[in-house]
Amino acid sequence: ITALVGNEQVNEDKDNGDLPSYVSAFIEKEVGSDLKSLKKLDKLIEQMTENKMQLEEQVLTISSEIPKRIQSALKNAEESKQFLNQFLEQETHLFSSINSHLLTAQPWMEDLGAMISQIEEIERHLAYLKWISQIEELSDxxxxxxxxxxxxxxxxxxxxMAELDIKLQESSCTHLLTFMRATVKFWHKILKDKLTSDFEEILAQLHWPFITPPQSQAAGLSRPASAPDIYTNLETLFCQLLKLQTSDELLTEPKQLPEKYCLPASPAIILPIQVMLTPLQKRFRYHFRGNRQTNVISKPEWYLAQVLMWIGNHSQFLDEKIQPILDKAGPSVNARLEFSRGLMMLVLEKLA
Structure with a gap:
């Protein structure tokens, strides 16, 4: 208990800053009341002296290093200040030079801008003339x-040319667009009329359209079917008409079905199939339009049966002769489906 009280007293005296009391308490703690412990004083004094010397050395070291560091920091700050002043002077000089250069170059920039505008205008005119020249060259x-x-x-x-016409639709040159469209329309009509006429002649040699069932067609078609040049010409003309498909879609307004059907928009019937459908369309309109006795509103089965019969009569020919041509030409079109779609358009038109 006495030792604890002594320690608390030493700590309290140290905290209060009473140095003599602290020393007295320290000696009391280390030596105590035992006289034999006085032998420790020499060792204690020696240890305290050594600690004192170490503390003095540390104080001297710190006292000598801190001014050097401060002096070095001040020197660095002074050098940085000088560099900064130099940079500011250079910046001022450079800013003045740039302003002077801009003032000197301003008239040149205005002249250069005007020249660039003229060059761009000339380039537009040149591009316009190139388009005109290209269209005329293709036409020739x-x-x-x-x-x-x-x-x-x-x-x-x-x-x-039809593909070029489509690309030109983004242009604002209305006269160029009109010239291109008129040129495409002119040559499209000439080629379409010629190819359609030749194609109809080939179809006539094949006794198209087939009004009778396939079994009844065999005898009548046996001789022309054996002539390979007829089917060669058929394939040639069919493919040439296919080449006019793009221009035909470009020039022909798509048929719009009545909104009451709620049917999605469908692509146009390919041109050669349109030619093949023409005689059947004439027959359908003749029998099921106007005041004909076959045009009875209460007998829809009459024209539906007729359409189904035509599809059946031509299915074999479409599958065996037309579908291979389409497969070879490239477009993924089913000949029988395209033919049936064209006939169903007649039914939808009548129901409208």
Whole structure:
């Protein structure tokens, strides 16, 4: 208990800053009341002296280093200040030079801007003239091919012109668009009329359209079917008409079905199938329009049966002769489906 009280007293005296009391308490703690413990005083004094010397050395070291560090920091700050002043002077000089240069170059910039505007205007005119020249060149090529009866090449060039027409739709040059469309329309009509006429002649040789069932057609079609040149011409003309598909869609307004059907928009019937459907369309309108006895509103089964019969009569020919041509030509079109779709359009038109 006495030792605890003594320790508390030493700590309290130390905290209060009473140095003599602290020393007295420290000696009391280390030596105590035992006289034999006085032998420790020499060692204690030696230890305290050594601690004192170490503390003095540390104080001297710190006292000598801190001014050096402060002096070094002040020197660095002074150098930084000088560099900053130099940079500010350079910035001021550079700013003045730039302003002077801009003032000197301002008239040149205005003249250069005007020249650039003129160059851009000339480039637009040049591009416009190039388009005109290209259209005229393509038109001349079509004319030359037609004069030499090279219809396939003429049809290919017309297809290319139709693609150019589509690309030009984004242009604001209305006169150029009108000129392109008029040129495409002119040659499209000539080629379409010629190819349609030739195609109809080939179909007539095949006794198209087939009014009777396939079994009854065999005898009548046996001889022309054995002539390979007829089907070769059929394939050639069919493919040439396909080349006019793009220009035909470009020039022909798509047929709009009445809104009451709620049917999605469908692509146009391909051009050669349109030609093949023409005689059947005439027959349908003749029998099921106007004041004909076959046009009875209470007998829809009459025209529906007729359409189904036509589809059945032509299915074999479409599958065996037309579908291979389409597969070879590239477009993913089903001949029988396209033919049936064209006939169903007649039914929808009548119901409208």
């Amino acid at each position: 090529n079509i004319q030359q091919y037609l004069m030499t009866n090279n219809v396939p090449e003429a049809a290919s060039i017309l297809a290319y």
